[in-house]
Amino acid sequence: MKRKETLLNTMGIKLNHSIDEIGDEHVGTSHNTPLREDAFEMPDELKIELIEKHFKDIMSVLGLDLTDDSLKGTPKRVAKMFINEVFSGLDPKNKPKVKLFENKYKYNEMLVEKDITFFSHCEHHFVPIYGRAHVAYVSNGNVIGLSKINRIVQYFSSRPQVQERLTMQIGHALTEILGTEDVAVIMDAHHMCVSSRGVKDVNSNTVTSFYGGKFEKDEQSRIEFLQYVSLGQIANK
């Protein structure tokens, strides 16, 4: 999956599929989230108001009675949830502020933070993708507070996503923040658009990876990382 996307990027191909062409294939077209230039000109309050209105229309088209006590608050709830929670990572103002610390204890081995739970949404169906992220880096002299790694994973997850792009966005962000290429990310996720609809496969997971620097060049580093996250069998394939 990663290879396909990288190839497309290298060739500078801008895919312009119709919705039907993309269908259930979950093909991503770039590692930048496709946003319009004016994406953040509208204040959040107005976005919430508009989404509320449009979601009300969708519910109404479905034939739901919006005067019902249980339903009447739903459009507003959905609108607030989109802007303030599940899609808050679209807006750069919500990007976590990260402070680095000097690596005083001269720890030069890889640091692995594994089993970071994340929740995202598939951009083709707007249903949840959830799973675990495993992140590793080798310090170049600076270290990052561990909870900041969780926050970075959460930030990029809080967008409509495809898993390949999400993995690359986290990898690239950490590379930039930490000032080292020696970054690895693995994401192991369950896609509800695969389990709850369509092919209805409840057992399959999707694994994507990002390897930079020594994780890309040195097989031993990669194997070590995969063994820490108990995916060692993949490394030995």
Ligand SMILES: [Zn+2]
């Ligand atoms: Zn989907």
